[in-house]
Amino acid sequence: QLQLVESGGGLVQPGGSLRLSCTASGFTLDYYAIGWFRQAPGKEREEVSCISSSAANTNYADSVKGRFTISRDNAKNTVYLQMNSLKPEDTAVYYCAAAPYGGSWYSLSQALYLYWGQGTQVNVSS
DSSP states (O other), X not given: OOEEEEXXXXXXXXXXXXXXXXXXXXXXXXXXXXXXXXXXXXXXXXXEEEXXXXXXXXXXXXXXXXXXXXXXXXXXXXXXXXXXXXXXXXXXXXXEEEESOOTTOOOOOGGGOOEEOOOEEEEEOX
């Protein structure tokens, strides 16, 4: 069974940091680009960041650029999202997703991602 599982969410004060993990089971992430997306209450799901399978290419939404860093460890079948300088507007459920494109391919287009995790809640509040 192909599955993505997110972890690392929680409650953090503004200015704080969290590191989210996205771990795959049932398949290897070596040949997949990975994206992080989020959905805040009452809002549509939006893109956050993505990374190519080779890790050579990354992209970020303007709202998180300079604060979030995406990385991957294919040996651990895991992708990470380091989130620093968190703001209340970062509060959302964060999802990781896998797109079956290898090499240097990357995209923030949600429609291209086939496998999705269940999400992890991030709350930024004082």
